[in-house]
Amino acid sequence: MSTHIAPYPLSRPRRLRRDVFTRNLVREHHLTTHDLIYPVFVLEGEGRREAVASMPGVERLSLDLLLPVARECVELGIPVMALFPVIDPALKTPDGSEAWNPDGLIPRVVARLKAELPELGIMTDVALDPYTSHGQDGLLDGQNYIINDATVEVLVRQALAQAAAGVDIVAPSDMMDGRIGAIRQALEAHGHVHTRIMAYSAKYASAFYGPFRDAVGSSANLGKADKKVYQMDPGNTDEALREVALDLAEGADMVMVKPGMPYLDVVRRVKEEFKAPTFAYQVSGEYAMLKAAAQNGWLDHDAVMMESLLAFKRAGADGVLTYFARDAARLLRQQG
Ligand SMILES: NCC(=O)CCC(=O)O
Numbered sequence: 001m002s003t004h005i006a007p008y009p010l011s012r013p014r015r016l017r018r019d020v021f022t023r024n025l026v027r028e029h030h031l032t033t034h035d036l037i038y039p040v041f042v043l044e045g046e047g048r049r050e051a052v053a054s055m056p057g058v059e060r061l062s063l064d065l066l067l068p069v070a071r072e073c074v075e076l077g078i079p080v081m082a083l084f085p086v087i088d089p090a091l092k093t094p095d096g097s098e099a100w101n102p103d104g105l106i107p108r109v110v111a112r113l114k115a116e117l118p119e120l121g122i123m124t125d126v127a128l129d130p131y132t133s134h135g136q137d138g139l140l141d142g143q144n145y146i147i148n149d150a151t152v153e154v155l156v157r158q159a160l161a162q163a164a165a166g167v168d169i170v171a172p173s174d175m176m177d178g179r180i181g182a183i184r185q186a187l188e189a190h191g192h193v194h195t196r197i198m199a200y201s202a203k204y205a206s207a208f209y210g211p212f213r214d215a216v217g218s219s220a221n222l223g224k225a226d227k228k229v230y231q232m233d234p235g236n237t238d239e240a241l242r243e244v245a246l247d248l249a250e251g252a253d254m255v256m257v258k259p260g261m262p263y264l265d266v267v268r269r270v271k272e273e274f275k276a277p278t279f280a281y282q283v284s285g286e287y288a289m290l291k292a293a294a295q296n297g298w299l300d301h302d303a304v305m306m307e308s309l310l311a312f313k314r315a316g317a318d319g320v321l322t323y324f325a326r327d328a329a330r331l332l333r334q335q336g
């Protein structure tokens with residue numbers, strides 16, 4: 001590798017850093033607006049806008065107020081918006097049955113967004129946590145264990161309700177075994193042959209999800225419980241490769257690693273091993289920590305935002321789910 005590099009002073013790496021044009025010329029990785037997926041929180045009702053205290057700049061919006069945001073995504077060239085529902089606590093049940101209500105919030109929002117802005121990709125979350133009274137992603141047995149196969153059956157119903165509403169991409173984030181295959185077969189059987197699956201394949205049991213649980217209102221339901229019996233142990237990377245292999249074999253079109261910044265080694269290994277479309281989720285806690293430091297004047301907001309997003313590209317990600325998507329896209333447009 002280094003054998004063809006001439007020794008100093010014939011090689012002076014700093015020659016290529018001397019001015020802007022040279023740095024632009026030799027830069028290996030680039031972030032574009034097409035790399036960005038924008039996660040948003042949607043509420044029932046009209047004219048409703050609620051700030052999320054632990055995620056400065058993020059709001060829960062009713063559909064009428066989400067539409068202008070979706071329009072801005074199209075104008076900015078952001079390819080996909082990812083929807084997360086804030087469910088009325090009165091609709092939360094132990095089995096999360098609102099998740100597969102064909103007239104529920106998410107199917108209605110999907111149908112309206114696709115009708116108004118067909119060119120904007122819409123992605124939906126497949127998991128029960130916003131819908132369950134206990135805040136877990138799946139169904140519980142009598143001992144508070146999350147049961148796999150019965151959960152997969154209801155996730156299939158949830159995914160079918162979303163596909164019937166016209167969603168472009170379903171994104172199972174629950175980490176049950178076998179759910180990608182079950183969802184893919186059901187989509188095929190119901191004629192939804194174009195519905196893409198982005199699998200949350202390597203989703204770790206991370207403490208960086210805290211602000212998200214505030215945003216969807218599941219943290220109080222979850223209480224002190226954790227998700228370690230289904231999400232991955234932060235100490236593992238070989239296991240991430242096995243999870244990705246299974247999801248691709250079961251019919252995933254795209255895979256994801258989550259969280260993002262603390263798991264860039266996993267992104268790199270997954271991309272090198274499978275050469276499949278690979279995404280990373282810069283999660284709520286990562287966003288919150290950069291925002292908080294910037295608000296304190298400890299970090300330069302725009303600089304760390306762009307550096308962190310470029311790091312995903314360098315690690316091998318094809319795209320990033322990030323709450324910074326609109327801010328980053330606006331900045332990219334300004335920079336021409
Ligand atoms: N299923 C989606 C998430 O859990 C998002 C987590 C986060 O942004 O912290």
Ligand SMILES: [Mg+2]
Nearest residue numbers: 175176177243
């Ligand atoms: Mg799995």
